[in-house]
Amino acid sequence: MSALMLAIASTALSIYAYGNSDRNIKAEAAIVLGAAVWGEEPSPVFRERINHAINLYKNGQVNTIIFTGGVGETNEPAEAIVGKRYAIARQVKPADILIETTSHTTHQNLKNALSVASTDKLTKFLIVSDPLHLKRAVLMARDLGMDAYPSPTPTTRYRSVRAQMEFLMRETYFYFVYLVFKI
Template identity: 30%
Template sequence: MAKLLGNVRHSRKAQRRAYQALVLVSVLTLAPTTWAVLYSAGHREVADTDGWLRQVPDLGTALVLGARVNGEEPTPMLARRLDIAAELYRAGKVKALLLSGDNSRVGYDEPTTMRDYLTARGIPASAMVLDYAGFDTWDSCVRARKVFGAQRLTVVTQLFHLPRAVALCRAAGLETYGVGDDSAKQWPAPTYSYAVRELFATGKAVADALVFKSDPVFPGPPETSLRRVLAG
């Protein structure tokens, strides 16, 4: 009997420890996302809602974050970001479009594809500045400030990504407002995978922005192209 009671106590202790470990893992997993949501609160707007353009402050520059392209065509998700940026430009909310994406290998060029998409829709190339080293959100935000000299901007992406994007740009020292849309819901399977990815990406983002204060992969040299567009 004593042995049986001992086994029961041991089993309950193991269950309690397992539960505590599960709670700890859950807290650590969700803490970065909670930070991003809270730190970006009041600095986000959903595109395509009634009067959304009126809610966006005039910050001069739209930072359009890159996403996958197929050859010389943007994916539907990236195309929607570019459409929002075009609406901001036509409404006079921004004077410059900073197109930040990946051009790390031959034959793959997000910023140029983004520019070509916008020029085909009537946005002048003279209003665009291309950042070929926006390899992730943190790099794009830091380079916007340190390389291109931005001080305030509107960051454009999808809703699932928006809290992280706004929080990181603010952590990089930029006055930031964010605009996102929910077009990703048209593709349920990718949306679920992006949501899961976002949990881990936000954890990395917190490490980059708050713990290590990481430099971007390519930190410079400084450029004056964005300042010229804003001044012109």
């Protein structure tokens, strides 16, 4: 039992550390992992991911932004479309934005983004998400054969200790599930 607890604790610690280290890498594209939309607007979590990708773009760390995410609620637009509109309104050139609008999971976000990117022969990526989500997301991307690196949002909406602990517990669970079942 103590070996299991040690494994869980060390994995949780590695997830926390992984998402909180800045690597300042340049890539061809930023892949923004989808998150909820509220009507026509990005949710606060998604907005912070989009803002981070826009900053990477404006600072010259990426030349292209790939927005991912399908329709959550039937009367809402796809997450990727909301992300694209938001970025265009903040002076990102439409020609520098790619989207995929059918995914519903992190793995689907990445797999579909890779398909979209291959059309433009893009091969090096920054994965944009909340810090605690990145270890699993980058592992998935690399398992898909992507040259991928984490780019954590510096303005994550998960600020409180309670919110971070809940997210960390969730991510630790899903990290183990992914390691074992590759799902």
